Amino acid sequence: xxxxxxxxxxxxxxxxxGIQTTLILTIAGSIGTIxxxxxxxxxxxxxxxxxxxPARIIVEFFRGTSLLVQIFWLFYVFPLLGVELxxxxxxxxxxxxxxxxxxxxxxxxSIKTVNPGQWEAAIALSLSPARRMIRVIFxxxxxxxIPSLATLLIQLLKGTAVVFFITLSDLTDKIQQLRQSxxxxxxxxxxxxxxxxxxxxxxxxxxxxxxxxxTKRLGRRRPNSRSDRRxxxxxxxxxxxxxxxxxxxxxxxxxxxxxxxxL
Amino acid sequence: xxxxxxxxxxxxxILLQGFVNTLIATVVGTVIAAILGLLIAVAIRTLPRWINxxxxxLVAFVRNTPLIVQLMFxxxxxxDIPGLVSIPALAxxxxxxxxxxxxxxxESYRAGIDSVPPGQHEAATALSLPPVxxxxxxxxxxxxxxxxxxxxxYAVAMFKDTPFLFAISVVELVTxxxxxxxxxxxxxxxxxxxxxxxxxxxxxxxxxxxxxxKRLATY
Numbered sequence: 001x002x003x004x005x006x007x008x009x010x011x012x013x014x015x016x017x018g019i020q021t022t023l024i025l026t027i028a029g030s031i032g033t034i035x036x037x038x039x040x041x042x043x044x045x046x047x048x049x050x051x052x053x054p055a056r057i058i059v060e061f062f063r064g065t066s067l068l069v070q071i072f073w074l075f076y077v078f079p080l081l082g083v084e085l086x087x088x089x090x091x092x093x094x095x096x097x098x099x100x101x102x103x104x105x106x107x108x109x110s111i112k113t114v115n116p117g118q119w120e121a122a123i124a125l126s127l128s129p130a131r132r133m134i135r136v137i138f139x140x141x142x143x144x145x146i147p148s149l150a151t152l153l154i155q156l157l158k159g160t161a162v163v164f165f166i167t168l169s170d171l172t173d174k175i176q177q178l179r180q181s182x183x184x185x186x187x188x189x190x191x192x193x194x195x196x197x198x199x200x201x202x203x204x205x206x207x208x209x210x211x212x213x214x215t216k217r218l219g220r221r222r223p224n225s226r227s228d229r230r231x232x233x234x235x236x237x238x239x240x241x242x243x244x245x246x247x248x249x250x251x252x253x254x255x256x257x258x259x260x261x262x263l
Numbered sequence: 264x265x266x267x268x269x270x271x272x273x274x275x276x277i278l279l280q281g282f283v284n285t286l287i288a289t290v291v292g293t294v295i296a297a298i299l300g301l302l303i304a305v306a307i308r309t310l311p312r313w314i315n316x317x318x319x320x321l322v323a324f325v326r327n328t329p330l331i332v333q334l335m336f337x338x339x340x341x342x343d344i345p346g347l348v349s350i351p352a353l354a355x356x357x358x359x360x361x362x363x364x365x366x367x368x369x370e371s372y373r374a375g376i377d378s379v380p381p382g383q384h385e386a387a388t389a390l391s392l393p394p395v396x397x398x399x400x401x402x403x404x405x406x407x408x409x410x411x412x413x414x415x416x417y418a419v420a421m422f423k424d425t426p427f428l429f430a431i432s433v434v435e436l437v438t439x440x441x442x443x444x445x446x447x448x449x450x451x452x453x454x455x456x457x458x459x460x461x462x463x464x465x466x467x468x469x470x471x472x473x474x475x476x477k478r479l480a481t482y
Contacts, residue, residue, distance in 0.1 A: 161329035189336035200327035
């Protein structure tokens with residue numbers, strides 16, 4: 001075990017290189033994903049068929065074929081067509097297209113679920129279509145779409161592990177090297193999985209932060225936020241105490257609309 | 264671009280052979296995930312607090328780490344044990360994919376169970392049905408109605424993740440395409456056909472699931 005730890009400490013610089021590759025792919029892929037998702041998602045909500053139909057076809061195409069097929073297509077077939085792509089660009093491109101298509105669906109459904117009254121109000125105030133989308137609809141849809149986007153970005157992080165098939169040396173590749181140098185599969189892969197888990201957790205926290213900001217800008221409370229859940233737990237405990245016959249009962253929490261039930 | 268029909272015709276049977284493994288992994292993986300997912304969902308509801316916390320941590324861990332790394336982990340860890348009869352890579356693949364997706368499916372089951380109106384539970388208790396029977400005969404059938412479409416979606420997602428079995432040398436659809444491309448340099452035909460096969464299998468399935476979703480919708 002101590003041998004393993006020494007080997008791990010010695011290979012930390014290499015491991016860090018792998019983590020950097022994974023992070024570059026994740027960050028660039030996420031940016032690409034969000035850009036593609038917004039373009040395709042907006043196109044899919046368009047009233048014009050000539051925008052909606054091609055967007056729908058692109059989305060179904062990239063959702064229907066597997067990520068690995070797309071990555072291999074970019075890596076092996078594009079050079080035959082005369083387009084040489086750097087492996088890193090292949091990775092980023094395939095990840096953005098694949099997860100962009102999934103996220104486009106999220107963007108579309110979030111825009112559709114914005115209260116129709118908001119659309120009507122924006123039309124009544126005769127805001128131009130672009131202004132209506134940018135100032136009224138999109139900020140509200142954005143708050144709705146962040147939780148689903150967070151899930152998809154974590155999927156993207158997990159998807160980055162395929163790039164070692166196209167000769168990129170990412171975290172997965174470095175874990176393989178660590179496994180070979182320590183000869184201990186369980187140790188090496190546990191280290192690797194924990195690193196991935198920590199990155200995923202960071203993405204989740206970042207997206208929670210974004211969601212808090214987005215809902216705050218709308219002057220709303222984030223649904224099912226951590227403080228809400230804590231309050232709900234406290235209330236449930238107080239409830240069970242009251243049932244058990246305790247004498248001191250803290251008053252019901254205030255300021256939480258969604259919670260309360262039948263009083 | 265040079266599309267050669269001869270290569271395409273030559274590649275198709277090889278790809279379809281690989282596709283058989285893809286289908287096996289998808290079907291077996293779905294069965295494992297559906298059963299294990301339900302067990303996890305029930306466990307999280309019934310277990311005492313501390314074990315519950317541990318189970319949830321494990322579920323989050325499996326869900327938030329890459330499937331490929333998990334596949335390699337289990338495959339290599341088993342092949343490291345000396346004296347063990349080697350388990351076929353496909354079996355390892357089915358089990359790991361099943362476990363990975365069971366963490367997703369447990370979430371759907373949880374949502375499904377939560378969507379059953381509490382009155383149902385109360386009525387069953389009022390009729391003094393034992394808790395197990397309340398769950399299996401009253402709550403679960405209604406929960407499944409809400410759960411099945413999303414299980415279907417995860418099955419399709421799993422189908423599209425089977426190429427990751429490439430990492431543990433299972434010859435499935437994409438691997439066979441890559442091998443064919445490697446031996447003939449007909450990468451264009453091989454990968455394009457692989458993509459078309461994926462699309463042809465997954466798109467109609469997701470349309471069917473959408474219809475199922477509409478039909479099963481109750482509330």
